[in-house]
Amino acid sequence: QQQVKQSPQSLIVQKGGISIINCAYENTAFDYFPWYQQFPGKGPALLIAIRPDVSEKKEGRFTISFNKSAKQFSLHIMDSQPGDSATYFCAASKSSGDKLTFGTGTRLAVRP
């Protein structure tokens, strides 16, 4: 059972554009929703995370939007840059531990 569904699988955006990646979860016990960025040959690195007590969180060019009733959350990358080209994973967990359930990933390519 896939508990976190992520879309799209791949995304091509022009430099300066907005990249949007969506995730949906099933387990209502999840209360921590991070996004990870992974470059080839590297481990995932935390970008930004949100808890369900807020509907939006912004850090620089990265924004998470969270809809608790719809059990959906999304990552927006403003002013996308070629250096943002990577694979992005959404994830979810319960506060009781480090067990993250990851989405299947979105491969983002930002064209110059």
Next chain:
Amino acid sequence: DAGVTQSPTHLIKTRGQHVTLRCSPISGHKSVSWYQQVLGQGPQFIFQYYEKEERGRGNFPDRFSARQFPNYSSELNVNALLLGDSALYLCASSLNRGRGTGELFFGEGSRLTVL
């Protein structure tokens, strides 16, 4: 400061063999987790250890085992390797004190190929 370090970075085994992967967490981190990342997929949780005790186990067969040492480093062992065990094995550490999810810091992984 050093991040999470894993060894070996790459290894090739044959079916039926055994493998041991090693992880050193960030200094001060007492929680270590292991994840399996099959090519083109998101990481899948295998184990979490905190203060040398197993705190969580994912849906993996008993061929997978792990332990954490007094210095908080950890080993992941996989017995009777199958072709499907070929993956990137990621170790992550955190300051999780057992009361909440802290930021996970991942290592660069150990790439296991089973022939």
